[in-house]
Amino acid sequence: MGTEVTFDEIRSRTRALMPDVVEQLKSLIRYPSVAFPGYPSEPVNAMADATAALLKEYGLHDVRLIDIPGGYPAVYGEISPPPGAPTVMMYAHYDVQPAHKEDGWETDPWTPVEKDGRIYGRGATDDKSGIMITAASIRVFRGKPPVGVKVLIEGEEETTSHLDAFVAAHPELFRCDAFIVADNGNLTVGDPALTTSLRGEVSCIVEVRTLESPVHSGTFGGAAPDALVALIRMLATLHDAQGDVAVQGLRSGLPATMEYPEEIYRESAGLLEGVDLIGTGPLGARIWSKPSITVIGIDAPSISASANILIPRAAAKISMRIAPDADPDRELHILMDHLRAAAPWNVHVEVREVSASSGFICPAGGHGVVAARRALETAFGKPVLEKGTGGSIPLLHVLHNAVPHAEFILWGAEDASCSRIHGTNESVDIGELERSIVAQSLFLLLFKKGAVKRISEKKSGGSRSG
Structure with a gap:
């Protein structure tokens, strides 16, 4: 089923999904899921439950909460790969930065507002949009993606995470051929970029x-x-x-x-x-x-x-x-x-x-990176740029140690020019969210084709070893 879906079908299915995607994202924004010490735990746990329910509704039927010792639960799920297909793990996080109306928000940060093609609210981009990209890219294939899928939605990315030790203790849960990290994005709306490094x-x-x-x-x-x-x-x-x-x-x-x-x-x-800007050299x-x-x-x-x-x-x-x-x-x-x-x-x-x-530099040269560039270029209709990110996702280094051979694809619906993650009036562009879903869905198809081609070449002796 999955391999028969074309790009035009992915695009049309995504377009049909978008009204529900928008409403579901608004629903997630309403949870003040701040995992920082001193904030109430009830909204964070409720957000974990809502994330699991959403993923199940969108086709990830084997989904559950994993207890993380000392911290908030992670949402985890799996779809077994078709014969001969690779497996990807999709990552996002459901916790958010604190937000208070008196900090300078034009609207209540926990009441989503749609205006001029953008959705405003805390977590609209960072990273509840990542949850929607993950869920929608499964639903595009009606729960039967062309590759195996694992999903990891963390509950403490914005604060002191307890997930690192869990990954090190249970590496088998995270084994895959590529990690897709939907917690990043582009500099400007409509201009696709792959993130290749983080400080x-x-x-x-x-x-x-x-x-x-x-x-x-x-x-x-x-x-x-x-x-x-x-x-x-x-x-x-x-x-x-x-x-x-x-x-x-x-x-x-x-x-x-x-x-x-x-x-x-x-x-x-x-x-x-x-x-003035400070420092010298290229910005x-x-x-x-x-x-x-x-x-x-x-x-x-x-x-x-x-x-x-x-x-x-x-x-x-x-x-x-x-x-x-x-x-x-x-x-x-x-x-x-x-x-x-x-x-x-x-x-x-x-x-x-x-x-x-630690910071992180994405491994280069794999067929997953090639597939990601093609997926972005096709979804956005523009050449793909490469950029770094000044922020950090410490878990990436831990995942790389647990699964050394896996590739890393970092992207998302953020646009640095307007999204204002961690700041007041955080927002996500709805068109950017749609294109990100199309790109991630198309990547699954292209990554499957690349893996099948590689296996075929090995069987025929056409590839070099080394």
């Missing part, structure tokens, strides 16, 4: 102490060092005058082949008028392959609680994005050593590791 992320907390307790700033200021001032001086050494990372010894990856248009970057970042390299450092939190008195005292203790949490092929432990220790060395006036400094996650 990693490391973080630490640096704490500075100078005094046993707060003291009067008039009586003691001018000789005794203030902990917050010392910390500020240390943090200022992380960048040079141009904004490039000034920590010596960090690895930089190869520059991206695709350029990131500055006007799109400025608009999607919400950069205020007149503010794509600055975002996708070079290290970047952000101070993501500071423990110090608030303005409302300020007093005329010398501050005895101050601390900061620092997050550093690292090159896709960098060793996270090495990069983190370089950062921590830099902070210790930057401490002025012999202040007491403690630097503590928080996290260290």
Whole structure:
């Protein structure tokens, strides 16, 4: 059945599905499935149940929740492959970033709104659109895809994930020939791109102490060092005058082949008028392959609680994005050593590791990548570009270790120019969602044909070994 479906049939079936896809996506957005500590667990668990029910309705009948020790459940399902066909695993996640109307949302983030061909709401793109791409690409084949299918929908991608240890302990559940990760996308609507690399992320907390307790700033200021001032001086050494990372010894990856248009970057970042970009070199390299450092939190008195005292203790949490092929432990220790060395006036400094996650470079040269490029080009009607991603998906490295031979296809319905993932007024373009479903469905056909051709060549002795 699956191999008889043509591209025109995939396109027409997808078009017929879209009204239901749109309504189902709106339904999923209504779940405030924030898996961060301190947020209620009930909406997250309800979202897991809703995801499983949706996948079953769309043709993934063997679907269940897998208990992940210490975390939220993963949604998992399988469809056995036809004889001689490969198996793909489709990945997305059902948890989302926090969102509050008062943060600057034009509408309630948990009430989906359709406007000008886009659906607005938290998770509209990241990554409940990925769930819909997964489900719809199964339904296009009426539950009988041309390849074997495994589905993994994670519940903790946006926070500290407990899935890594589960994958390492149960690699047999994840064995496949290719992973399809529908948690990415294009720079602009209608311009297809394959994501080929992701930066990693490391973080630490640096704490500075100078005094046993707060003291009067008039009586003691001018000789005794203030902990917050010392910390500020240390943090200022992380960048040079141009904004490039000034920590010596960090690895930089190869520059991206695709350029990131500055006007799109400025608009999607919400950069205020007149503010300069920082760093040097191609913009794509600055975002996708070079290290970047952000101070993501500071423990110090608030303005409302300020007093005329010398501050005895101050601390900061620092997050550093690292090159896709960098060793996270090495990069983190370089950062921590830099902070210790930057401490002025012999202040007491403690630097503590928080996290260290690898980046990822997709294996190249496989027939899956060829099939993905053809699928995207056919679905979008344009040549396919390659890009990196500045964010991280730590699970990819874990999956690669569990299934070393598998290929990785990273794409999705995000468009960096307007989707505003993790930000206010997150949205997804409905046309982009439709084209993504067509591409993923077509990939299943092309990947099956490539696998059958490869097996045939091996049987006839036509392929080289090695």
